[in-house]
Amino acid sequence: MMAEDGVMIKFGTDGWRGVIADDFNCDNVWKVACAIARYTRDSAGGDDPLLLIGYDTRFGSDMFARLCAAAAKEHGVRVLISERFTSTPSMSLATKQLSARGAIMITASHNPARFNGVKFKGPYGGSATMDIMAEIEARLREVEKDPPPRPDALSVDIIDPGKVDFFDPIQNYLDTVVSLVNKDVFPARQFKVMFDPMWGAGQGLLPKALERLGMECAQIHGMHNPLFPGLMPEPIGDNLNDLRDAVTGGGYHVGIAVDGDADRVTAIDATGRFISSHMVLALLLKHLVEIRKWSGDVVKTVSTTTMIDMLCDRYGRKLHVTPVGFKHIADLMLEKDVLVGGEESGGTGMKNYIPERDGILIGLMLIEIMATNGKTLGQLVDELMDELGRSFVFLRRDIELTRAHKEALLVSLSDLEPVSIGGLKVTNVEKLDGLKFHREDSSWLMLRVSGTEPVVRVYAEAGSQQEVAGLVDDGIELINTVAPQ
Template sequence: MSDAQQKGHADRNHSQSQPQPQTASVPATPIRFGTDGWRAVIAEEFTFANVRRVAWALAEHLEATGRAGQGVAVGYDCRFLSDRFAAAVASVLAAAGIPVLLSRSACPTPALSWAVVSRKLGAGVMITASHNPPEYNGFKLKGWFGGPALPEETRQLEAILARQEAGRAGAAPPAGLDLTEARRLGRVEEADLVGPYVQQLRNLVDFERLRAARLRLVADPMHGAARGVLADLLREAGAEVTEIRGEFNPSFGGLAPEPIARNLGPAVETVRRLGAQAALVTDGDGDRVGAVDATGEVLDAQRIFALLLQHLVEVRGWRGSVVKTFAGTRMVDKLAARYGLPFHETPIGFKHVCEYALKEDVLIGGEESGGIGIKNHMPERDGLLCNLLLAEIMATRGRTLGEQVAALMAEIGPHYFQRRDLHLTPEGKNRLMALLRDDPPARLAGWPVEKVDPLDGYKLIFGPSRWILFRASGTEPVVRVYAEAESPEEVGALLDDGLRLVESATR
């Protein structure tokens, strides 16, 4: 790790061992795990007391499942108080006699996951709200396999929380063990989680091919936990790298650290100004991938998923199942069929992809949001690995990412995708979902609806390359509307008509 990176990590790592505030209040609402952990607004529901309660429930769960003795890795991102929340988790687990491996600095989520796998631990906890706005924080739970805790496990944790809260109404959560004492007793080990993870990435990516290409790249960690890490890896691979948004900034510059087009203006501007071949982007905790082409066009995660699948099969020669979540592009379906690979579609949430990876040989699995996992690593999303593989694609093909996308769509047909997020009241969301369930439209934007798929939300399907999906978010007060079609104009027409449907249903 470079001196600059060490310094950057150090300025995030403050006051871990200080006493934490406590409260005797009971949570206003039950703690629920969504598609990827529990998330809430800092100081409203995401408090030290509630974080301790979740850690307390996790300790009981690990004891019940026989994994407590294996230990737990605890990491954190760059959000406000994330290091203090992580310290609170470590103190509660240590008080329960569970060995804790605590990251000594902010780290990407895949680095935390790799620590669980490489050290054969019983679980992992990552304090992060990932791509959510800066006022949020969260508690991601990782299973012994390094991937997101499976639905049955989070249900068990919620049941323990409910039972504990009912039985201890008005009681404060456990204070935990002072970290200085926990270190003395050997129950908490502070460790570098980034270094071993970086070595794993070196094992997975063709650095020699990258060095020969001498790419000019922009690294954009969006002020998140990958700051310094991705840029240093690309420099090690021989690229000329300019890092932007690499400063420690818990407000993320006023934007949600999500690598989608509306948040990538700085990356677009920098690519154009420098004449770079691409900008490679990660989200707030480093498990999602985004990219900007040499022309300044943002490559959405759908196209990135397709490019990675093509590269792994045609260049690496790897095979295995292909798994995508419900809002994913049909390009993936078509490529899986072309290569003769088993294909699965799951509800939204990488935990469903992970379930397949634990029972069969999965080549690649991912979500429309940019969370993509790769074979021979771990059943978890990894934004840094995916970005390094995008650089490997450019080095191998001698094309920019945009040129490669154009060549791929010339082979399998055009696919264009957009997403819009609508902030609705709970009542409005319920009315919309009831309408789509009970009385979906027969036509939208002039196309007849051939099928309504209710796997996760409601997807109206108009043919092999056109669809629109309405889905209520599991982590935010939002309904997301996704659409794919054969031209930008068709996507726009679908979304415009879809939004009119939302307005009429929620008046």
């Protein structure tokens, strides 16, 4: 369907996102919410459908959540709305536990503060499948033709008690994630833990979870501030400088960071070293196989480290490679016996839970891994790379685009066919999602236009910082050969 400025509302890899007060406005949120409400009603098969609604700490998220609740009631759908801001995984889990038909989460995840968005979770507690999103998009076209009158989004009447019920998803969520860790290694009092929710919806969750396990946990950026001052709510790079300073300055053994809606996680080691999503996934895979001795396949997105391929070869586990977006991992978790699945952007999910990435759960698992081995994450990563016989250094750079340049890349990116990159022969090109160039020394470069932001992402993995930085520069040069239309 068409937004107010004539640009079609598109669902990307993780829902719909837009700029607040531009394309993400009350009229467009109302239309999307009405489409979701119609899908929820129609898919219930005559039953009394329940729709959950949650929201993060972004500007206007609570207002947009009320508007979604009004849309659901307009279409005869029962609603439970979170009584305060909450994390996406807590809403996903509640969807399954309360047998809801789905959940709307108002969030733009890790995007800058000017963005907001709508995610939809399926009744199984994970990202909506492609089939579900197609159903919602079909109803979105219907709504565009004849949208129901929109109520005043600021009116308190639409959430008065008796019209919409409230609930707290957090307590059951904390009970569940704490039940999944090995309590025999807790409390791990030899480790001091610092937590960074990045001003987002994960505030207080890791400290509360660790308190239940007999541990203390300090926290930074734990106030409600929709500007996310001083950082973007994505746990990578310079966004973690404050956490790095807090960990090294305070003598902490680890800093755990989650994104704006707490479904992605990375870490800072005791020395200030960044423990990327690739390292998180590799350490978790090793732990679940060797210590927990769990069965199952492994899933990674195409932009994720080669370490996972090597570990799957070692353990004899089948590896599935998907396009970017955790929804593809979730689909396989629904269909197959999947031990663990992860993506480059920080989303990791595991067996015996819902088919969902969860920053708090995986943060707890990282502490379990440290406690089990009596070592820091950095020490464990070094040991793993020694076992694999080489170093793995990953780098991602996001290049902002004009709309014209993004459209040109969407059309022409697949036409790029370099014989060599950085003086090394290209041995294989994957076109599963964007372009991934494999070089003769096992390093790789990947170019992909984002499905949710006006950026092109340049990913690379090589054996050293210098090599990977050079690869990223080579990728930017390739992008610049495609001119805007």
